[in-house]
Amino acid sequence: MTVIAFDLDGTLSDPAVGITASINYALENLGAAQQTPESLTQYIGPPLDEIFSTLLKTENTAIIEQAISSYRERYFSIGYTENILYTGVRGVLSNLVQNGDRLYIATSKRTDIAKAVVEYLELQSYFVQVLGCGRKRQKHELLQEIIGKESAFALVMIGDRSHDMHAGRSVSATCIGVLWGYGSAAELKHSGAEILLQHPQEILGYLT
Structure with missing residues (x-):
């Protein structure tokens, strides 16, 4: 898991x-x-x-x-x-959940807005919890909360920008950068991505 x-x-x-x-x-x-x-x-x-x-x-x-x-x-x-769901994402999430993995969302959005997006895209059933920052919290604090809930397990952070990689590195998470979003390979590598993926389906090849 x-x-x-x-x-x-x-x-x-x-x-x-x-x-x-x-x-x-x-x-x-x-x-x-x-x-x-x-x-x-x-x-x-x-x-x-x-x-x-x-x-x-x-x-x-x-x-x-x-x-x-x-x-x-x-x-x-x-x-x-x-919002438009990236092609292949739903299948990836479904496979990860079926594999027994525990999925969270950690976003710089406010929690209520993030939940609205997740519900609009009909993704809520895949996630243990949706965590947002708003103005009061930083992303690394969200990851610390997840680690606290899942204390027996290591954490993987998947994101497309430097903020995601910096947050992941600050809590010793494995950092995966994705190139279908808005960060460049250089940005992600410079901020600590350990691996870069070109397509959502590649997540399964790396984690399963």
Whole structure:
């Protein structure tokens, strides 16, 4: 049995349409220039406060909070339904569960929003728990919580961005980087990925 923590955005589902449109919605509400969806895909994965601090070129907490609030207004009303499950993911999750593995989601999204995405994609039956960061927790804390629940077993972290690999390394997890998301091979390797996978089905070859 293996305990596996999956990132959500860029790992299980492609959130590009919902995230980029919601970022632009927030920028428009703050009177900032909107950007092309293509230029915004680099911001898929990091926490929202980092995203808007960078885009708005500010450390002003009130402005960042206003942007996050606007983002969530759109994302939670429609954006989460614009997620697209990556081809092959459902079969991979099903096989892992049948193998006796215990699956978690550890995402920088707020927990309630992450659960809405998971339920929309009808993935909830595969996971022991969906854990989100929001503004109060860091991803490595989510992994520590999982380790606490599954104290007898090692942890595998699967994600597409440096934040996932850094979090995994901080708790001595095996770190698997996926290349179908939004992080490059260089980003993932530099941040500690021990193996890189090109397609979801390759997860089974590595873990089973």
